[in-house]
Amino acid sequence: MTASAAANLDGIRLLAALRPAERAALTARCAWKRHRAGERILSRDSDSRDVLFIVAGQARVVNYAASGREVAYAVIGAGSHVGELSAIDGLPRSASVEALEDCLVASLAPGPFHELLLAQPPIALTLLKSLTTVIRRSDERIAELSILGAMPRVYRELRRLARPAGAGGPGAVIDPLPTQEALAAHVGATRETVARALSQLTKAGVTCRRGRELVIRDLALLEALGDPEA
Helix, strand or coil: CCCCCCCCCCCCHHHCCCCHHHHHHHHHCCEEEEECCCCEEECCCCCCCCEEEEEECEEEEEEECCCCCEEEEEEEECCCEECHHHHHHCCCCCCEEEECCCEEEEEECHHHHHHHHHHCHHHHHHHHHHHHHHHHHHHHHHHHHHHCCHHHHHHHHHHHHCEECHHHCCCEEECCCCCHHHHHHHHCCCHHHHHHHHHHHHHCCCEEEECCEEEECCHHHHHHHCCCCC
């Protein structure tokens, strides 16, 4: 994040239906704060019920088991929002939010957020669609934890992260490839399992490293490895 990142809500996808003057008015109702990489933006134990808009930077939504083991839910970038559940129902937070890089965050209190949803049906509908996506992804991950071993879960996550190669090239890429620790936390595995899965993919010629990218040469085989029952 550059030091000159603009303190406005123009890039927040949830608020795209607002007119410029309406976004400017909402901007004035937010509390603004910059967070350094590695800093806790929001603690699960916090009394805050605000909804947070990630204006610049990248953060992750995480939880920690009693053993201290990290469970990663999602990585969210500029234009995203988080914390809407507590803003809506007033109940405690279900996870913490940590900055992966320097972030600029706008916080909107529950009262103004409720007013926004009631006054702007298109935004309420967008929020419902966003929550539906979260529920579907959660259902998918619960099913994977129930029926798949750790290695296939890693392969499936890599397939989800893959994007088509540029310039019409064959295969796909993951850019940047998350750290082994981040992948492990996201799929409920150990770092050693992720390292073993990546090594096996390289040996089999399915993937190769190119700087911070992971190039996937054979998407069909990666999909097959992630679906051993097929």
